[in-house]
Amino acid sequence: MSLKPFRLKQGDRIGVPAPAGPVEKEELREGMEILQSLGFSVTLSEHALSRKGYLAGEDELRLRDLHAMFRDERVKAILCARGGYGTLRLFERMDFDLIRRHPKILIGYSDITALLLAVSRKTGLLTFHGPVLKDLAKNRGENLRSLMKLLTSREPAVMECPGAKALVQGSAEGKLVGGNLTLITHLLGTPFMPSSKGALLFIEEKGEALYRIDRMLTHLHLSGFLGGCKGVMVGAFEDCGDPDDVEALIEERLGRLHVPIMTGLPFGHGEENMAMPIGAKAVLDTARKRLSLKAPCVRA
Numbered sequence: 001m002s003l004k005p006f007r008l009k010q011g012d013r014i015g016v017p018a019p020a021g022p023v024e025k026e027e028l029r030e031g032m033e034i035l036q037s038l039g040f041s042v043t044l045s046e047h048a049l050s051r052k053g054y055l056a057g058e059d060e061l062r063l064r065d066l067h068a069m070f071r072d073e074r075v076k077a078i079l080c081a082r083g084g085y086g087t088l089r090l091f092e093r094m095d096f097d098l099i100r101r102h103p104k105i106l107i108g109y110s111d112i113t114a115l116l117l118a119v120s121r122k123t124g125l126l127t128f129h130g131p132v133l134k135d136l137a138k139n140r141g142e143n144l145r146s147l148m149k150l151l152t153s154r155e156p157a158v159m160e161c162p163g164a165k166a167l168v169q170g171s172a173e174g175k176l177v178g179g180n181l182t183l184i185t186h187l188l189g190t191p192f193m194p195s196s197k198g199a200l201l202f203i204e205e206k207g208e209a210l211y212r213i214d215r216m217l218t219h220l221h222l223s224g225f226l227g228g229c230k231g232v233m234v235g236a237f238e239d240c241g242d243p244d245d246v247e248a249l250i251e252e253r254l255g256r257l258h259v260p261i262m263t264g265l266p267f268g269h270g271e272e273n274m275a276m277p278i279g280a281k282a283v284l285d286t287a288r289k290r291l292s293l294k295a296p297c298v299r300a
Contacts (some may be wrong), residue, residue, distance in 0.1 A: 004126050006105075006207040006299055008077050009076075014077045018044060018083065019082070020110075021085055022050070022283070024049070031133040032135060035136070046061075053115060055089075069104075072132050073207065080112045083110025083111040086111065087111055096118075105151055106127045107147065108128075109129050113129065117194055121191070122159060126278065130266070130275035143272065149275075151298060156183065156292070158290060159291040160289065161290065165262065166287070167262070167263055168260055172232040174198045175280065176200050179203070180268075188223050195227040200282055202233040204236050204269060205240055206240070207242070218253065231262075235265045281293070
């Protein structure tokens with residue numbers, strides 16, 4: 001059973017660490033103002049604006065900030081500043097017991113996929129693949145509304161995906177596992193990757209050549225990871241070449257699973273980034289182009 005974080009309420013404090021790539025304060029300004037306009041207070045972690053090349057400061061400081069956010073009783077949700085690269089470097093020294101003792105909303109995507117999956121695997125905490133603070137204003141606020149629906153509602157969400165396409169028809173129930181394809185592949189063979197047994201896998205990607213996507217999907221197959229999946233959902237494959245070629249590759253590589261497969265879902269690096277709760281039980285229905293959660297994602 002998943003460990004659920006507490007429901008987000010107006011007036012709550014949202015903490016913003018940068019566990020991966022560096023970010024400028026100006027890049028965060030609009031997102032902070034949006035959250036404040038909704039009645040939340042926003043606090044940047046102590047070293048959120050640090051920089052060390054392609055990292056947001058030294059590993060030790062990024063990890064210290066993340067631990068501090070979970071330890072701080074005033075912080076009710078943790079929204080990562082951006083993706084980039086760097087979360088994998090933190091896992092060997094990450095205090096997962098601390099996170100389990102202080103179960104909080106944890107949100108991000110791209111490189112943050114690794115953090116979401118590792119926390120899910122090590123603690124059972126339900127985590128949220130969704131917009132980072134830097135991207136909060138995208139899609140005319142729809143991404144934020146999707147996220148807030150999951151974080152504040154007492155009812156299970158139903159995600160309608162009218163623009164989606166069924167590559168393999170069917171319905172399947174399972175636990176949501178996924179995020180960025182590259183990070184999923186990099187976590188295979190480590191103790192930080194959740195099991196695929198009974199999973200509804202969701203994947204997205206940005207800026208990868210078709211042959212590299214092929215290599216990653218083939219790796220998932222050869223590792224045995226795909227064998228446990230009950231269904232597959234494919235989001236944006238942004239800047240990955242001709243979308244028809246990507247779709248054909250996915251059908252060729254994943255169609256052999258004989259499970260429901262739906263492409264064109266509105267999550268990932270594109271303008272749309274619908275929030276997906278990792279660890280939540282859901283039902284995928286390709287005929288209705290719908291993903292229905294079995295229960296609320298947060299507790300009262």
